[in-house]
Each structure stands twice: as structure tokens, then as C-alpha cells.
Amino acid sequence: MEVKIRNRSRVMQFIATLLFLSLVWAYAQLEWGTPQGVSRATVQSRGSIISADGKVLARSVGQKRVYPQGRLAGQVVGMMGTTEGLEGLEYAFNPQLAAGQDVRLTLDTGIQAAAEGALARAVPEHQAEYGSVVVLDTQTGAVLAAASYPPFDPNAWRSYAQGDRRNRPFLDVFEPGSTIKGLIVAAALNEGLTTPETQYNTPMRRHVGGRWGSTINDAVQHPATLTTQGILRYSSNVGMSHVVEPFAADRMRGYLSKYGFGAYVDMSAVPSATGSLQPLRRWDELVRATNAFGQGMSSTVLQLAAAYNTMANDGTYVSPRLIAGAVAGERRPVIRPDTARLTRSMLRKVIEEGIPGMAGIKGYEIAGKTGTAQVVVDGRYSSTVYDSVFAGFFPSTAPRVTVAVMVHGAKLHYHGAQLAAPIFKDISTEVLSRWAAAPTATPTAP
Amino acid sequence: MTRTWSASLPTLDTSAVTWRGRALRYLLIYLLLLLSLVTARYVTRDVRPTLVDITKREEALSKEREVLALEVQSLSNVQRVRDWAFAHGMHRFAEATKTTETFPAARATPAPAVPVSPSRTVEVNTQWK
Numbered sequence: 001m002e003v004k005i006r007n008r009s010r011v012m013q014f015i016a017t018l019l020f021l022s023l024v025w026a027y028a029q030l031e032w033g034t035p036q037g038v039s040r041a042t043v044q045s046r047g048s049i050i051s052a053d054g055k056v057l058a059r060s061v062g063q064k065r066v067y068p069q070g071r072l073a074g075q076v077v078g079m080m081g082t083t084e085g086l087e088g089l090e091y092a093f094n095p096q097l098a099a100g101q102d103v104r105l106t107l108d109t110g111i112q113a114a115a116e117g118a119l120a121r122a123v124p125e126h127q128a129e130y131g132s133v134v135v136l137d138t139q140t141g142a143v144l145a146a147a148s149y150p151p152f153d154p155n156a157w158r159s160y161a162q163g164d165r166r167n168r169p170f171l172d173v174f175e176p177g178s179t180i181k182g183l184i185v186a187a188a189l190n191e192g193l194t195t196p197e198t199q200y201n202t203p204m205r206r207h208v209g210g211r212w213g214s215t216i217n218d219a220v221q222h223p224a225t226l227t228t229q230g231i232l233r234y235s236s237n238v239g240m241s242h243v244v245e246p247f248a249a250d251r252m253r254g255y256l257s258k259y260g261f262g263a264y265v266d267m268s269a270v271p272s273a274t275g276s277l278q279p280l281r282r283w284d285e286l287v288r289a290t291n292a293f294g295q296g297m298s299s300t301v302l303q304l305a306a307a308y309n310t311m312a313n314d315g316t317y318v319s320p321r322l323i324a325g326a327v328a329g330e331r332r333p334v335i336r337p338d339t340a341r342l343t344r345s346m347l348r349k350v351i352e353e354g355i356p357g358m359a360g361i362k363g364y365e366i367a368g369k370t371g372t373a374q375v376v377v378d379g380r381y382s383s384t385v386y387d388s389v390f391a392g393f394f395p396s397t398a399p400r401v402t403v404a405v406m407v408h409g410a411k412l413h414y415h416g417a418q419l420a421a422p423i424f425k426d427i428s429t430e431v432l433s434r435w436a437a438a439p440t441a442t443p444t445a446p
Numbered sequence: 447m448t449r450t451w452s453a454s455l456p457t458l459d460t461s462a463v464t465w466r467g468r469a470l471r472y473l474l475i476y477l478l479l480l481l482s483l484v485t486a487r488y489v490t491r492d493v494r495p496t497l498v499d500i501t502k503r504e505e506a507l508s509k510e511r512e513v514l515a516l517e518v519q520s521l522s523n524v525q526r527v528r529d530w531a532f533a534h535g536m537h538r539f540a541e542a543t544k545t546t547e548t549f550p551a552a553r554a555t556p557a558p559a560v561p562v563s564p565s566r567t568v569e570v571n572t573q574w575k
Contacts, residue, residue: 009468016472020479027483056519061512068519113524361540433538 114430115147129409141318177373180294209286305404312399363439368392370416390420
């Protein structure tokens with residue numbers, strides 16, 4: 001009996017100690033409390049969006065989302081509402097950002113600023129509606145710049161119209177016009193259907209497609225006979241209709257498809273448009289001819305840049321990517337490396353012989369092609385609304401950067417050579433200056 | 447049924463004296479612990495205000511750091527810097543006029559006893575704008 005009582009007594013002693021310790025713990029809690037305020041706030045912070053050169057494009061300060069670079073890459077970054085991303089990368093990467101993860105981009109803010117600056121100068125000057133630019137790193141397909149005009153500042157997103165928030169280079173589709181000629185000529189060279197010196201009869205207009213066909217016109221006065229090089233130089237639609245005559249429809253459409261037209265660009269979570277290619281069953285003589293000069297198909301500026309990048313990258317298509325560290329997109333051979341190099345030299349001559357002042361930079365090897373595409377309004381090609389386009393790369397012998405430019409609805413000097421080409425030149429000048437690239441041609445002595 | 451106790455078991459001490467002694471011991475232990483708690487609290491009386499101050503200071507510094515980082519990012523905005531540079535006469539390298547200059551051949555000098563890298567001074571005048 002006494003043993004039991006002694007045991008009970010020890011149990012009571014133990015319980016009393018526990019109770020006392022709980023009293024100590026409660027007292028300590030009341031007295032000191034745990035300083036948790038700062039750590040709690042840090043843990044819940046939304047991730048930042050950071051450019052390749054370390055500039056913060058979006059970050060959270062307390063409960064507020066701020067965009068320190070203001071308008072720079074505003075449409076790409078998008079904006080955040082009260083609780084979650086509404087547009088752009090803020091929307092596309094909302095789960096990751098909400099979980100506190102940073103999103104690192106391939107954008108270079110210096111090149112982005114150059115692209116936006118070039119658009120901001122040219123678009124209002126030519127009384128155009130909007131414009132967009134994409135700059136790609138040739139070998140990796142990294143998007144160095146994706147610029148839209150009019151500008152958009154996500155810090156004050158409510159004061160902007162819906163159209164201004166649009167990431168145009170990824171989402172707007174348009175007919176790429178004569179810029180396609182460079183790609184089609186490369187495909188024809190690759191198939192052995194033409195050479196740079198092959199001559200064609202090139203009147204200023206030609207009927208194509210038989211009874212149900214249509215008349216193709218050229219805009220730039222040119223000789224009655226042109227070589228393939230000359231067709232690119234004078235951007236002859238008639239000449240292109242001759243170049244693609246021996247091209248089997250499925251082969252030619254296959255090349256356009258391999259260039260990336262008519263399909264989504266393989267960029268994880270980043271929204272983009274596909275553009276369109278007509279289904280093969282509709283490919284007749286007229287569709288083949290019009291596609292050879294960029295009508296009857298559509299593309300985004302991103303797709304056009306990726307297609308031209310194929311030539312710059314020795315014939316291998318590299319899927320563009322905007323997110324640094326993301327899984328590399330698709331790579332596929334499209335044309336042979338020697339064909340790509342030959343086409344690059346032809347496109348360099350297009351600038352050197354055709355528009356040296358508009359797109360060329362003294363001492364540097366620049367290659368590219370202009371386009372002036374009529375825009376379909378109410379189901380018909382308008383005679384007043386145009387898309388001014390340019391796609392090119394540099395240095396042409398060993399390209400490092402590919403640029404595509406599109407400006408819509410210019411009222412003054414809307415031709416590609418007058419509007420899009422100078423924008424390309426402006427951006428190229430900035431990039432070459434940032435590289436401090438030495439000119440290849442020997443400068444004259446003073 | 448009746449319970450019987452074995453004679454070999456020790457007798458149970460349930461006297462008031464024993465219980466009083468036991469209660470007194472427990473009370474003393476309690477008071478001792480209480481005293482130690484109060485003593486510890488007294489000795490560490492500065493800890494809490496200091497901790498609160500430091501927490502507030504850390505919070506304020508964190509906010510200040512965020513604001514300053516933001517300010518640095520805003521002030522070093524590439525567009526802003528670029529606009530300023532153009533407004534102050536910056537010429538881009540690719541657009542600048544380039545000339546060639548032949549450096550005069552170095553004068554023949556007697557070969558030094560110890561082979562050293564040839565030293566040649568080139569004077570460059572840099573003129574902004």
C-alpha cells in the first residue's frame with residue numbers, strides 16, 4: 001500500500017513540475033513573444049522578373065508590385081492585379097511567381113531599349129499605328145529584345161488601352177510580304193531549282209493561275225530580265241513567280257513549315273500566335289506564287305525573326321526562347337549550310353546594292369530583305385494600309401544577331417526600305433556599338 | 447468480500463505530520479523555482495526591449511534596402527541613361543567616322559642584355575563628342 005502511495009506521490013511531483021514548466025513557458029510567451037514580423041513578410045513575397053543583364057523588371061515591395069524599369073519591356077512583363085498576374089509574363093508565370101520564385105529572362109535591356117527607342121522615333125514620324133521588333137541571338141535563339149510601340153508602363157496599367165498592353169511581336173499576325181522572298185530563294189537554291197545567276201524574263205506584270213488566276217504586279221521599276229539576285233534586289237513578285245514554278249507545292253509548303261510558319265513557337269508557357277499557312281489541298285499555281293512573295297500566309301514578328309535566324313544559323317532552325325535556363329527548344333536542319341551562306345551573301349548584296357543608306361552601316365556586313373505588304377481590310381487588299389517589314393542579320397559572314405521589324409499602318413513613307421529598314425539600321429548600329437565591333441571594311445585615311 | 451492485508455507489508459504512514467512535511471517540501475520547491483524564474487526575468491529584463499528594437503530596426507532597414515534597390519534600378523534605367531547620353535552628345539561607335547593611322551616604326555635600339563618585352567608608348571587623346 002505504501003509503495004503505491006509513494007509511486008503516486010512521484011507521479012504528482014512529476015505532474016507538478018510539468019505544470020510549473022508550462023507556467024514558465026506561458027510566462028515567457030507573454031513576456032517576450034517571438035519576433036516573427038520580418039521573416040513572415042519575406043517568405044510571402046512574390047518572385048521577381050529579372051533580365052539577362054540583371055535588371056529587375058518586376059518585383060514586390062511589401063504588398064505593392066513595382067516595375068522599376070517603367071516602360072522597358074512593359075508588354076512582355078505584363079502586369080499584376082490585386083492578387084495575381086493579369087497579362088504577359090506576370091500572368092503566364094503566375095504560379096511560379098506567387099510561390100516566390102524569380103523568373104529570369106533572356107532579354108538584354110540595352111538592346112531592348114535600343115529597339116524601343118528606334119520604334120519610338122520612327123513610328124510617330126511616319127504616322128503609323130503601331131510597330132514591333134524582335135532581336136534574336138543567332139546561335140541560341142535567345143530573345144534579346146521584344147519591343148512594341150506604343151509603349152506601356154505596367155506601373156500605371158489602368159491608364160493604358162488594351163491594345164497598348166499587347167505583346168505585339170509575339171501575338172500580332174500579319175502577311176510578311178517580300179521578306180519571304182529571301183527564305184523562298186534559299187529553299188529553291190537548296191532544292192537545286194535556281195542559282196544566283198539564273199535569268200528570268202520579268203515584265204512588270206504577269207498573269208498566274210490560268211482561268212481562275214490573277215495578275216501579279218511589281219512595284220519597283222526593273223530591267224525586263226533579272227537574275228535571281230536581281231529578283232531579290234528589285235523585290236520582283238513576277239520574278240519570284242518564275243523561281244517557284246518548278247517547286248512542288250508540298251516541298252515548298254514543307255520548307256515554310258520547317259522555317260516555323262503556321263505553328264506555335266516552342267516557348268514554355270509564353271503565349272504566342274501561330275500565324276497561318278494554307279492547307280496543302282488549296283495549294284494551286286496562284287497560291288504557290290503568292291506565297292513566294294509573302295501573301296496568303298501570315299506570321300508573327302517572332303516567327304519571321306526565327307525563320308531568318310535559320311539562314312543566319314547556317315540552315316538550322318532554333319526555336320526562340322525567352323526564359324533563361326528553360327529547356328532548349330527544338331533545333332532542326334532546314335537548308336544546307338552552304339546554301340545558307342550563299343543566301344546570306346545574296347541578301348548582303350540586296351542591301352549593299354539596293355538600300356545601303358537605309359539599312360547598311362558603313363564598314364559592317366549587314367544582310368536582310370525589306371517587305372511592304374498590303375493589309376487585308378474588309379476581305380480585300382487595301383491600297384492605303386500597309387505593313388512595313390524588314391528582316392536581317394549581322395555580321396553577314398558569321399551572324400550573331402537576327403532582327404525582324406514590322407510597322408503597321410504608316411501614312412508617310414510606308415515602304416519597307418523607308419521605314420522598317422532604318423529601324424533595323426538603328427538597332428544594328430546600337431548593337432554593334434555595344435560590342436565595339438571593329439569595321440570589316442578598311443576605313444579611308446584622313 | 448473483505449480485503450485482508452499481509453503482515454509482512456510495511457505499514458502505511460498517513461499521518462498529518464507526514465502529509466504536512468510533504469506539502470511543505472513541494473511548496474518550497476515551487477517557491478524556489480518561482481524565485482529562480484523571477485530572478486532570470488530580472489536579469490534578462492533588457493533582452494525583450496532590445497529584441498523589439500532590433501526587430502523594428504531590421505524591418506526598417508529591410509524596407510529602406512528595398513526602396514534604395516528600387517531607386518537604383520529606376521535611376522539606372524537603360525532608356526533613361528541612353529536618352530541622357532544622346533542628349534549630351536553621345537555618338538555611337540558604329541556611326542563614328544573611323545580613320546586609319548600608321549604607327550611609326552620603333553627606332554632601332556641596342557639589344558638589351560636581358561631579354562625584356564619591347565616597351566612602346568602610345569599616346570592616345572580621347573575627345574568626347
